[in-house]
Amino acid sequence: MIERNVARDGQESLALYSPCLRYRYGLRRIWDPTAPEILFVMLNPSTATEERNDPTIERCQRRAVRLGFGGVRIANLFAWRATRPADLRRAADPVGSETDALLRDWSDGVAVTIAAWGVHGTLRDRASQVAPLLRGDVRHLGLTRDGHPRHPLYVRNDAPLLRFVLPQESSSETADA
Structure with missing residues (x-):
């Protein structure tokens, strides 16, 4: 896995890529290393890099700041970099070999994980x-x-965080934010 880091304007950024750069396994922004981090698990990476946010990452970061987190991590169901869900259908392996391990590790290392992959999950x-x-x-x-679970780009920034009941627990969700 290729790790690329950038520090700029009081923020550390990290991106984890496959050697071929077609997969982005994770993206991380830290602006306050003393505060907890939040993880968003979405569908697949688009155009954001260690140096540049796309609209989705911008929205996730604004939400994290508003909620008092010191950093945001971004991971996805599929690591294949694409701008349209249809591109995932055409990819031979849209998941990527490191995706599940990163999801497990990053979910263990944050205060809150947000399921946010939308209908294409x-x-x-x-x-x-x-x-x-x-x-x-x-x-x-x-x-x-x-x-x-709704994608953050299509949800108001002040929407409450609702408890996600995992399939092995129940098929319903509970609001207790």
Whole structure:
């Protein structure tokens, strides 16, 4: 795995890539190393890098700051870098070899994990494979009509964090933010 780091304007940034750079396994921004971090687990990486945010990462970081976290980690069901979910269907291996280990490790290392993959998490049954890997306090920002955890780009910044009940616990969700 390739690790790229950048420190700028009081913020440390990290991105973890495959050697071919087609997979981005993780992205991390730290602005206050003394405060806890939050993890967002979304569908797949788009254009954000260790140096530049895309609109989704910008939204996640603003939410993390508002909630009092000192850093944000971004991981995904699929590590294949693409701007459209349809591109995941065409990829031979959209998951990537390091994805599950990173999800497990990063979920263990944060105060809160946010499930936020949206409706396309059903692709290759990936959401049901990943949900049991998530540890600790797992939340979501609301559910779609079909019960999928909403993507943060399409949720108000002041939306409450709702408890995400993992499939092995129950098929429902509980609001206790």
